[in-house]
Amino acid sequence: xxxxxxxxxxxxxxxxxxxxxxxxxxxxxxxxxxxxxxxxxxxxxxxxxxxxxxxxxxxxxxxxxxxxxxxxxxxxxxxxxxxxxxxxxxxxxxxxxxxxxxxxxxxxxxxxxxxxxxxxxxxxxxxxxxxxxxxxxxxxxxxxxxxxxxxxxxxxxxxxxxxxxxxxxxxxxxxxxxxxxxxxxxxxxxx
Amino acid sequence: xxxxxxxxxxxxxxxxxxxxxxxxxxxxxxxxxxxxxxxxxxxxxxxxxxxxxxxxxxxxxxxxxxxxxxxxxxxxxxxxxxxxxxxxxxxxxxxxxxxxxxxxxxxxxxxxxxxxxxxxxxxxxxxxxxxxxxxxxxxxxxxxxxxxxxxxxxxxxxxxxxxxxxxxxxxxxxxxxxxxxxxxxxxxxxx
DNA sequence: CAATATAATATACAAATGTAGTTTAAAATT
DNA sequence: AATTTTAAACTACATTTGTATATTATATTG
Numbered sequence: 001x002x003x004x005x006x007x008x009x010x011x012x013x014x015x016x017x018x019x020x021x022x023x024x025x026x027x028x029x030x031x032x033x034x035x036x037x038x039x040x041x042x043x044x045x046x047x048x049x050x051x052x053x054x055x056x057x058x059x060x061x062x063x064x065x066x067x068x069x070x071x072x073x074x075x076x077x078x079x080x081x082x083x084x085x086x087x088x089x090x091x092x093x094x095x096x097x098x099x100x101x102x103x104x105x106x107x108x109x110x111x112x113x114x115x116x117x118x119x120x121x122x123x124x125x126x127x128x129x130x131x132x133x134x135x136x137x138x139x140x141x142x143x144x145x146x147x148x149x150x151x152x153x154x155x156x157x158x159x160x161x162x163x164x165x166x167x168x169x170x171x172x173x174x175x176x177x178x179x180x181x182x183x184x185x186x187x188x189x190x191x
Numbered sequence: 192x193x194x195x196x197x198x199x200x201x202x203x204x205x206x207x208x209x210x211x212x213x214x215x216x217x218x219x220x221x222x223x224x225x226x227x228x229x230x231x232x233x234x235x236x237x238x239x240x241x242x243x244x245x246x247x248x249x250x251x252x253x254x255x256x257x258x259x260x261x262x263x264x265x266x267x268x269x270x271x272x273x274x275x276x277x278x279x280x281x282x283x284x285x286x287x288x289x290x291x292x293x294x295x296x297x298x299x300x301x302x303x304x305x306x307x308x309x310x311x312x313x314x315x316x317x318x319x320x321x322x323x324x325x326x327x328x329x330x331x332x333x334x335x336x337x338x339x340x341x342x343x344x345x346x347x348x349x350x351x352x353x354x355x356x357x358x359x360x361x362x363x364x365x366x367x368x369x370x371x372x373x374x375x376x377x378x379x380x381x382x
Numbered sequence: 383c384a385a386t387a388t389a390a391t392a393t394a395c396a397a398a399t400g401t402a403g404t405t406t407a408a409a410a411t412t
Numbered sequence: 413a414a415t416t417t418t419a420a421a422c423t424a425c426a427t428t429t430g431t432a433t434a435t436t437a438t439a440t441t442g
Contacts, residue, residue, distance in 0.1 A: 010439065012389050034251075037428060048391050053430065060225075125354060145377075149366075152374040155358040156351045163316060163350020164343065175340075183343040186336075189380040201409065203419055228398060239421050244400065384442090391436070399428065404421100411416070 004068055017055060019045040021066050024059075028111045033063065067112065071124045074101050079131060087141050088188055095161055095184055098128075099177045102165050109169050128158045160187070208246060210236040212257050215250075219302040224254065258303065262315045265292050270322060278332050279379055286352055286375055289319075290368045293356050300360050319349045351378070 006014060023045035027036050038059050042049045056062045078097035080090055102109055133154035135141065142150070164184070168174045197205060214236035218227050229250050233240045247253045269288035271281055293300055326332065327341035336344075355375070359365045 010389065012438065016390080034249075038430090039428065049429090050392080050431085051390055054389080058225075058429085129354070129358070147374075148377055149370075149374050151358075152355065152371065153378070155354045156375070156378055159354020159357075160347045160351035163320070163346045163353075166350075167320070167342075167346045179340075180343065183338075183340050184347070186339055187344070187347055187378075187380065189378065201419065203407095203409070207420075229400095230398065240399090241401085241422080242420055245419080249399085386441075387439085389436105389438075392434080394433090395431085397429080397431105400426095402423100402425080404423080406421070407419085409416105409418075412414085 004065070004072060013055070016045075016047055016051060017065070019047055020052065020055065020062055021069070023047075024062055024066060025108065029107065032114065033059075033111070063112070067124070070105065071127055074098065074124060075127060075131060077101065087136060087144060090135070091157060091188055092181065092185060094132075096177070096181055098161065099165065099168075099180065102169060103177065106169060113166060113170060125158050125162050128162075129154045132158055157188075204246070207236075207238055207242060208256070210238055211243065211246065211253055212260070214238075215253055215257055216299065220298060223305065224250075224302065254303070258315070261296070262318055265289065265315060266318060266322060268292065278327060278335060281326070282348060282379055283372065283376065287368070287372055289352065290356065290359075290371065293360060294368065297360060304357060304361060316349050316353050319353075320345045323349055348379075 006017075009017075020041060023041050024036075027040060027044055036059065038052055039049060041059065041062070042052050045052075052062075056065065078094060078101050080093045080097075133151045136148075136150035136153055145153075164180065168180065197208075200208075211232060214232050215227075218231060218235055227250065229243055230240060232250065232253070233243050236243075243253075247256065269285060269292050271284045271288075324342045324345035327339075327344055333341070355371065359371065
């Protein structure tokens, strides 16, 4: 899905993208995404506007790229590697890690959600759904809940999780993650 | 939330908005939202471009307005009115109704989801969460599941539902709603 | 190191955007 | 029906967008 392979990129290209991503991150803390022009971003990044367009077709694509970088990091750091866990423990551990991932980047994600053009924390949803679906398709999980379609379960739980995350990010006085997770446990019937 | 009150609007304004919404709906079946210009929309709607800007700040806002109209209809027609049901039956009935609502508008919603600027089936998520939270806060529901925070439950279930809907809308060969609902039943532990 | 490939910059331009200020037409009010 | 109010249309303009083309600078390769 949101796989970014930068290996093949020229040093100059990586530098340009880093500058553009950095400029966008900075500017989004200053004013809403919608009010930022490509011209603004390029001025801040000290990159020529035509160079911008040789990398991204518009500012939405740059934001998408920025979020994809975060998603890759989220997926690779938050999903438990331990193959011995059951689906329940797996889900709860993943949930805990993902919440703390978002908590660490609260300001940026809030800005993304508030920007009218909120280009996709949903990318993460698709990406995580894919991972989870793959996992839940394994025999040991199928055996535990034979009547549940792994794809349905995957989209159900990732959607639920990210809905809670969005709500939690936008809350002015968010509940503690412990409290949230304690509630969450009661919504997962599978073992 | 996504409340649109058109009562106070002049006849001329309602006409203009109707024309613009109609033009956008038509054009979105022809090419992706991203490739549509305000100029295109106004040409199709036979409305002057400056008039467009006196109603909406940009095309995203028009799309948002279009979706909000649908949300209002969805909320008012899909949520069960019968106050005697328990939360489980309530959730399942609502789910069934919402699925068929989206199924009837499959093409339009697919277009919205595919348009890079996917301005918010998520609005509906917030709106429905609010409704559901309000409902689950009622004493009869609290008594049934005293340890569950109604807000958490509301965001959990609406997020899960809408994630499934998005997945289902984007699938080329979607499973039947009956099959989906049969799976869904297994994810709702509360009675 | 020299040669080659390619990314960044520079310049220019047509189209679209967003916003003034003004005029005209059609609602609502008396 | 006449008056007032206000929305739509019109005109004009500065800015931004997206693209095409040519030139310069910098990685990469041999």
